[in-house]
Amino acid sequence: MAIVLGTPAVDELGNVVRALREWQDDAAPIQLHPGDLGWFWRFGAERTAAATRTWSRDGDVVAAGMLDEPELIRLAIRPDLQHDEELAQQLAEDVSAPERNVLIEGKVYVEAPMGSLVQDLLFKDGWMTDDPWVPLRRDLSEPVPDPGLRVDVIGAEEAHERTGVQRASFDGSTFTDARWHAMADGVPYADARCLVGRNEIGESVAAVTVWSAGEGRPGLLEPMGVHRLHRGRGYGQAITVAAARALQDMGSSSAIVCTPGFNVGAVATYKAAGFEQLPDKRDLYRND
Known part of the structure; x- marks a missing residue:
C-alpha cells in the first residue's frame, strides 16, 4: 500500500x-x-x-x-x-x-x-x-526533591503571569494572554501544566510549561524561562526541578528538554537540576 x-x-x-x-x-x-x-x-x-x-x-x-x-x-x-x-x-x-x-x-x-x-x-x-542541539533527560523513577521555591500551577485567571514571565525571559517573545488561551484550548494541553515560580515576596520570577505523553512515557519541558530581572539566583534550576516533579506526578517516566548547543548557561542549569546530557542532535x- x-x-x-x-x-x-x-x-x-x-x-x-x-x-x-x-x-x-x-x-x-x-x-x-x-x-x-x-x-x-x-x-x-x-x-x-x-x-x-x-x-x-x-x-x-x-x-x-x-x-x-x-x-x-x-x-x-x-x-x-x-x-x-x-x-x-x-x-x-x-x-x-x-x-x-x-x-x-x-x-x-x-x-x-x-x-x-x-x-x-x-x-x-x-x-x-x-x-x-543538546538533548537532556532526567529519569523519574526516583523521588524528585522539593525545588526550594514556591511554585504555582497557572490557570486561566493567572495566564497573564505565565505570559509575562515568558516575554521577560525571551527577547522578541510574542506570547500574549490570547495565545496562552489558544494553547490551553488545544488537545495536547489536556496533559500539560504551566508552572510559575515565585520569590520570597511573591514576584513571578520563572516559568515553565510541561507536557506529558501519558503514563510511563517521557514528558517534555517546553519552554522554560527566567525573568531577566531575577537571573543569577538559582531560579532556573529550581523551576526545572519543579517541572520534573510535576511530570513525575503526571506519571511520566522521564523529563526531556533540548537546547541549542551554544546556550551553555541553559545546559548548565538543566544539569544542575539533575538532567543528564545526551549525545548532540543535529x-x-x-x-x-
Missing part, C-alpha cells in the same frame, strides 16, 4: 497527537513530542493544522512532521519504522521537493530522529549537518 502525504484538518489533529504520544519511548531516539505541537498551538488550531504533515500507510499514521518555520520541519517516525526503506525514501523525497508542499525553496532544514534511515538518505543526497540542511 502506498504511503500518503497529507495535511490534517483541524478535527484530525487529535489523531496526530495520539500517534505522537504512542511513539514516545525512553528506549527510542528523542523526536517530535506532542508537547511540541501543543506549544505551537498558541498560534491557533487552524495554523497548527496548516503546519502539520502526516505520512500514512493503510490509513495509519506512520510519520508526522511540524513546520516550526516554512523552512524547518521536525519529524517523528513510528519507532518500529525508523529503518523502513519505503517510508524513509518517501520522507526524503517529500522534504526535498518544494512542489510536495512540505518545505519551501531555498535553504531548508530537517530535524529527524538520530540514527533513522531518512537521515542517512538525506546525508547521502547532499544534505549537510547544522549546528548541534538538523540537516540544504541550500538550493
